[in-house]
Amino acid sequence: MSDRIKVVIVGAGFAGLRAATILAKAPDHLDITVVDRRNHQLFQPLLYQVATAGLSPADISWPIRTALRPYRNVRVLMAEAKEVDAEAQQLVTCEGRVDFDYLVLACGSTHSYFGNEHWSEVAPGLKTIGDATTIRAKILTSFERAETASDIEERQAHMTFVIVGGGPTGVELAGSVGELSRFTLSDDFRHIDPRQARIILVEAGPALLAGYHESLQREAVDALEGFGVQVWTSKKVTDVDENGVSLGNERVEAKTVLWAAGTKASGLGRDLGATDRVGRLQVNDDLSLNDHTNIFVAGDQAYFEGKDGQPLPGIAPVAIQQGKHLARNLLASVRSQPRTPFVYFDKGMMATIGRAAAVLQTGRFRMSGFLAWVAWSVVHIFFLIGFRNRLLVSLQWLWSYFRYRRGARLIAEPTTVLSSEPSSSGTHSSENARAKGRKVASAGSR
């Protein structure tokens, strides 16, 4: 074994990559291994645009290896992390065990269905590129099936979209689906009018965008209603199946239900310390675990209380600042210096609602409407790492802004190593039985 200090970072998101680059540049003798089960990092704040056909997956993701290429002391391991063996100081992955002196857990979070995990099969959430292309295919296929549906109720169910959860993701999804149906698809069909699509945003709490100022919450509702979105607050989803949702006694028939209601932290290392209700690991004020001070936790996976006594939210700025801070504390330990407590610097928050509308607040300053949307666009373009992606995304946004078009309206087949015969059905095999023999009227005969 070498006498170099081994650092293993699990998760190449905002927190993990920020920590990795700071540690890699340090003059100390560190060997860093970044473990992620995907080969790409993801700019998650724009994932909803992939889901709603505004951007391609590659526009908001780029290879982890490329980001870390300059650092010869960093190794990337594409592997699934299985568990942390704290005693042996090893991370167990599907590609074998990896030794560490220091471990950074930055595995993020996934959807939570609050004990109804079977809902995930019919109401996908939005965390990965795979989720986004699944949601995109679901939305676009619904319009296709509405176009061919023979009875009115079935057609209406295909044209009803329920988004569960009124946080930023839910608001962004609902606004985008509204935009898609009102503008992008408006002239594409012959039997249906996509503008008649019914889009319902359901929030269990009393208001959308909890945490935002009341005036901005109202503005968000107004903007959404302008896109034809119905906002239902104080309504709780009690059941979800493939034909719709139940809200207590109320029932909505909808072939597309999207889940933006809850997340839970990754399960890796959950047994290493105290966790909160959604599985986040409670960390010390230096971001390490109480019983394992050589293990740091950051981002969505960490439970850390802000100045107001509330846990910090699972957003990119928190993850970035924590990744930076834990890297400094790790280096302090390596140099036998004292660690410092993490303090979150709140730059504010923003959410976009659809074409040319957004809300933004930072401290006492609040803004909404077109200018907020411009600010939102600038900030998001700016933080897209890699000039190529920034340039391309800007161009695509400008294009779709002026033309009301969305370039990525692609229902892609699943990636598989099985090639299929032309006679075998792709996306629609499940529909075959139902539709076999039914006659579809030719164009113009209706």
Next chain:
Amino acid sequence: MSDRIKVVIVGAGFAGLRAATILAKAPDHLDITVVDRRNHQLFQPLLYQVATAGLSPADISWPIRTALRPYRNVRVLMAEAKEVDAEAQQLVTCEGRVDFDYLVLACGSTHSYFGNEHWSEVAPGLKTIGDATTIRAKILTSFERAETASDIEERQAHMTFVIVGGGPTGVELAGSVGELSRFTLSDDFRHIDPRQARIILVEAGPALLAGYHESLQREAVDALEGFGVQVWTSKKVTDVDENGVSLGNERVEAKTVLWAAGTKASGLGRDLGATDRVGRLQVNDDLSLNDHTNIFVAGDQAYFEGKDGQPLPGIAPVAIQQGKHLARNLLASVRSQPRTPFVYFDKGMMATIGRAAAVLQTGRFRMSGFLAWVAWSVVHIFFLIGFRNRLLVSLQWLWSYFRYRRGARLIAEPTTVLSSEPSSSGTHSSENARAKGRKVASAGSR
């Protein structure tokens, strides 16, 4: 029933869409239904760039509905065509039956494994977006697995890429994989040197690019060898499995085998007339079927002999010209005018080999190298329908030309409606059993 004439076009490729737009613009009373099981058309000549991470799927595909939006007498039906009921004049689809007075079959072709269809599971071909992202994931994952492989033979097998078939697709794939390993990935790994990748292009015939002038065939071999590709001609693949290929007594261990050796025509309507060895329907010189003159066949699905007595190749210009011609003949019949025979106007052919190399021949004129590559780029950009795509693709090509980068290096998860837990394995579940418990050395200890 209406008294309008019903035209059904199956397949929205080069032939089908060209026919559809001409028929849609005609002053005659036509109701046109375009049936395709996908929602997008595909610029297939650039599909290999998606497979080798140069472009995103949405860069070379766009919604069929968008292309046909201006024509109110055209309806798009996203459905799998099942069979042609010529007697009832109906097309049977998974969404029901569609009446026709005239039918256009332009369903294209798929891979053919010459009776060894089970090879498709390990040696994917390249026809659809799904194929391309599958191949991309296979190539990129091979490098990842080579990086973590513990023994030399396994590593070598992961770094060996066999491309079967020395036609344009095989040449383009081999050149791109060469470029990827020599330039794009060269600095991305720590344990392997991607430049050491072994890329073998196997062709059963005596030369690559059959039909090209001998001097260009030689130039292609030179260019490929410059990218580190080994060209094996007059070698026949006798077996393919997940660990490699057999060529008679010879065996090559390779985890990635790509199939570019053969195609066969779509099976739809195969019983309506005489077919050739690869299932193409023999058409009259007006592009209709002998026994069903109201059914036209075009593109890869049609067997039509050129002036030299050879069947026309399955390339875009043939499909486009046939789509145009059959539309005119169909209109002639509607107007009770005589049909005219189809004559193919050969504009020449071109193939690209990798970064800044291509071969091109038109009549007696031949060109190769950098200028041919520029010509190839201009022609392909020009024919990309839709200005947005043209602009974006040009920018991405310029970028990757100057930076040796490929922007779409994304191993995407399969699109599915099942969301997955963070603890469940994605791409690598099949590797788990093999790798469990094996120890991976930390960075720097090798």
